[in-house]
Amino acid sequence: MLVTAIQKYSIHDGDGTRTTLFFKGCPLRCAWCHNPETQLFPPELLADREKCLGCGACAEACPRGAVAVREGAAHTDRAKCVACGACVEVCPANIRQIAGEEKTPEELLRECLKDRRFYENTGGGVTFSGGEALAGDIDGLERLARLLRREEIPLAVDTCGHVPWERFERMLPFRPLFLYDLKLASPEKHRRWTGVDGSLIRGNLCRLAEAGAVIDLRVPTIGGVNADDEEISAMARFLREAGVRPRRVHLLPYHGAGASKYARLGRPYGGAVFFRPDEATLERLAEIFRQSGFPDTRIGG
Ligand code: SF4
Ligand code: SF4
Incomplete structure (x- = not known):
């Protein structure tokens, strides 16, 4: 469930x-x-771009190549994201989260x-x-x-x-x-x-x-x-x-x-x-x- x-x-x-x-x-x-x-119905990623530090840890951690840092903030390609949670673990600002x-x-x-x-x-x-x-x-x-x-x-x-x-x-x-x-x-x-x-x-x-x-x-x-x-x-x-x-x-x-x-x-x-x-x-x-x-x-x- x-x-x-x-x-x-x-x-x-x-x-x-x-x-x-x-x-x-x-x-x-x-x-x-x-x-x-x-x-x-499937799990989803929530990410608060406003509070992003632009450190790029999420982009490095993502196995799907779904994240890119542009103009100081992480942008997630939702079509590639599978909500695996790898980026959530490494984000120092704690602004990424999986719902579900x-x-x-x-x-x-x-x-x-x-x-x-x-x-x-x-x-x-x-x-x-x-x-x-x-x-x-x-x-x-x-x-x-x-x-x-x-x-x-x-x-x-x-x-x-x-x-x-x-x-x-x-x-x-x-x-x-x-x-x-x-x-x-x-x-x-x-x-x-x-x-x-x-x-x-x-x-x-x-x-x-x-x-x-x-x-x-x-x-x-x-x-x-x-x-x-x-x-x-x-x-x-x-x-x-x-x-x-x-x-x-x-x-x-x-x-x-x-x-x-x-x-x-x-x-x-x-x-x-x-x-x-x-x-x-x-x-x-x-x-x-x-x-x-x-x-x-x-x-x-
Ligand atoms: S949840 Fe997984 S697939 Fe989605 S952006 Fe984060 S690391 Fe990449
Ligand atoms: S790991 Fe967190 S703070 Fe760093 S770029 Fe990604 S979303 Fe922003």
């Missing part, structure tokens, strides 16, 4: 204090994604068990996140879920919803809390901003609700994309008509925290057009959900 981060003491990824495991790979390409290092480390379910369990006391004291547990945890090694994920259940550690699954239903079915026996992202109701806008029309996401959400799963709905609320009455009303209408009754709805205001990662991955960031809605707008949008029959709608995670 490829993991990009193990985040301790998370308080926004489900109930209580949690350990959040970020798995690599996602089927969506949300234009605002703040974890772009989790989008592609292979871990077994047993190794991940051992890491989670270190935080057991926090789970017990706060009603927390472990959250599978990403990327899209359900899109990767589902056998490994199921095994980890089983190991956690054996330890009586509560599980949450943070999901974008765009995976075959069979993958949700593999998680249902562990009775996780699903943190389910709903981004847009309009198929055209959904395709424009995420790469897919959202029909699989909406269908899986309905099936999860029918299966009696506990669901916290999470709506990334993004100025320039969906932070308007029309789109939020359409989402609330869809939920009501489909009979989906989430435990809570969370509006998660846009933040540009991951923007700098794009440059470190050698990719362009299209996020300049997005903005955080002001507080009055957020409150108005939350009220649309509340008035639509979802009284426990909150701003924030």
Whole structure:
């Protein structure tokens, strides 16, 4: 299983204090994604050229000839890089890093068990996140879920919803809390901003609700994309008509925290057009959900 981060003491990824495991790979390409290092399935190199000393140690170490130093900074040819990590070892500035480390379910369990006391004291547990945890090694994920259940550690699954239903079915026996992202109701806008029309996401959400799963709905609320009455009303209408009754709805205001990662991955960031809605707008949008029959709608995670 490829993991990009193990985040301790998370308080926004489900109930209580949690350990959040970020798995690599996602089927969506949300234009605002703040974890772009989790989008592609294979491991990737991140390199902060701004802080480069220009020493050339990485170029010497690279077995693929992927690095050249020009104008005092290392430039990496992404087409040649295989994310072997040789340059990471030798960089004196510590500005090169591989996103995606292979871990077994047993190794991940051992890491989670270190935080057991926090789970017990706060009603927390472990959250599978990403990327899209359900899109990767589902056998490994199921095994980890089983190991956690054996330890009586509560599980949450943070999901974008765009995976075959069979993958949700593999998680249902562990009775996780699903943190389910709903981004847009309009198929055209959904395709424009995420790469897919959202029909699989909406269908899986309905099936999860029918299966009696506990669901916290999470709506990334993004100025320039969906932070308007029309789109939020359409989402609330869809939920009501489909009979989906989430435990809570969370509006998660846009933040540009991951923007700098794009440059470190050698990719362009299209996020300049997005903005955080002001507080009055957020409150108005939350009220649309509340008035639509979802009284426990909150701003924030
Ligand atoms: S990760 Fe490996 S292949 Fe990529 S630039 Fe570094 S040394 Fe070269
Ligand atoms: S080893 Fe690090 S500091 Fe030296 S050139 Fe490469 S990236 Fe820059």
